[in-house]
Amino acid sequence: MVEINNLDFGFASPLFEGFSYSFGDSGIVAVTGGSGKGKSTLLNIIAGLIKTDAVKKDGGVAFLFQDNRLLPWLTAKQNVELLSNGADADDLLSKVGLSNFKDYYPRDLSGGMQRRVCFAATLAANAPIILLDEPTANLDLENAEIIRRLTKEASKKALVIIASHSEEDIAIADRVISL
Amino acid sequence: MMHSITRVINNKYFKAVFAAFLWLAVWQAVYFAVGSDLVIASPLTVLKTLFGFVKRASFWSAVSLTIARIAAGFLLGTVFGVLFAVICRRFSLLNTLLAPMLKIIRATPVVSFIILAWIWIDRGLIPVFITLLMVLPIVWEAVYTGIGEIPVKFKELATVFSLSLPKRLFKIYIPSVLPFFNSAAVTSLGLAWKSGIAAEVITQPEFSIGSGLYNAKIYLETGEIFAWTTVVVLLSVLLEKLLSRALKKRSEAFKNG
DSSP: OEEEEEEEEESSSEEEEEEEEEEESSEEEEEEOSTTSSHHHHHHHHHTSSOOSSEEEOSOEEEEOSSOOOOTTSOHHHHHHHHOSSOOHHHHHHHTTOGGGTTOOGGGSOHHHHHHHHHHHHHHTOOSEEEEESTTTTOOHHHHHHHHHHHHHHTTTSEEEEEOSOHHHHHTOSEEEEO | OHHHHHHHHHOHHHHHHHHHHHHHHHHHHHHHHHOOTTTOOOHHHHHHHHHHHHTOHHHHHHHHHHHHHHHHHHHHHHHHHHHHHHHHHHOHHHHHHHHHHHHHHHHSOHHHHHHHHHHHSOGGGHHHHHHHHHHHHHHHHHHHHHHHTSOHHHHHHHHHTTOOHHHIIIIIIHHHHHHHHHHHHHHHHHHHHHHHHHHHHHHOOSSOHHHHHHHHHHTTOHHHHHHHHHHHHHHHHHHHHHHHHHHHHHHHHHHHO
16 A cells, blocks of 8 residues: 655655655556656655655565666576565566576676566565566567566556556556656 | 797796796896895705705794784784774764774884884784784775775665665675775785784794794895795785685675575
8 A cells, every 4th residue: 555645845846746646555556757757756755765754655665676776796586586575586587588597697688688587576575565667668579568467467466556658558557647 | 830839828827937937037147146145045045945944843833823823813804894894884973083093004104013012912912913903904994985885776675675684784785895895805915914924023923934034134044034035925925816716706605695
């Protein structure tokens, strides 16, 4: 469950003024809007990286950051295991089509592969709140579709909030917030 | 034929052996030019002296005790260096308080510390203390910098996913700081070795390479001075190689563990 009540926040200029929204506790909520409108900032606020009293949430957060945050000294599998909360890293890597690359280090993976490892690691956390920032960026059509299917599956047990420009990503959402 | 010769010349072992022989030849030439056994010993004299050394039990006692003293000082300096770095990163006030001490240790000539330590502590412990004092600021500063350089994006990852302390420590923090620690450890080992031997020469603890050097100087045994120096250089290279290899293995373990 995530609730935002009367959020005021901005950097040089205000991004949110008296923003309120109840995200509920499951399903997919897409956050859309042009560049610099505050999509990633909103996810950072919900993740707790930007401190505010306006956010109330129930349970832990898993966050697929906009950039691929993989530890370079760990293999793909070890990166997934690092964030895992009882999930099977092999199974998740197989679901994102990387079972043959589980022992590869990030430097030996393409940008798209790294993105899929990050996605698998995010799901491995088994968190009730999943934040996805541009989840299908740098992915080909087939892999983007796999990510969307797995996101749909995850949203049955967790609240998924997606910040995205992609129309296909927005199309799988149950609700859409336009910033 | 030409190809084979080029291959031999480019072989790294050949290059190393060639370099060694070249410098031995230069040394021999200088010995002939000077023409005095008192001023410079010939490579052959040094080799003979070394053979004489290895037959004596006292030589092995001196070598092993010197290594033990320097290793003890090195380990203590490393442990305290890491400890101070972590504490100073955690408490900035303490860092402000201790920073001048760090600068003083680095700026003070090692011989001043040796003389002061002679007043304060037991003679046998002075090389340990001096080595500790030389290693501590290097490790301290490197680890302190390393902790500050842990990428913010990984710290955020740990915060958002509420990673446990052991996971943060062993999977993120230590591997991030290891490159800083490794280079500081290798650099400080060379310094530890030199300052430890210098402390031994001045304080002459029983069974030590430093005492051997000092006695050779007193009795104008130039061959022995050169032989002891050769032992010091060889041990320094050997220990540095061993440490580098151990640290590399440790880093791999952190990567794969």
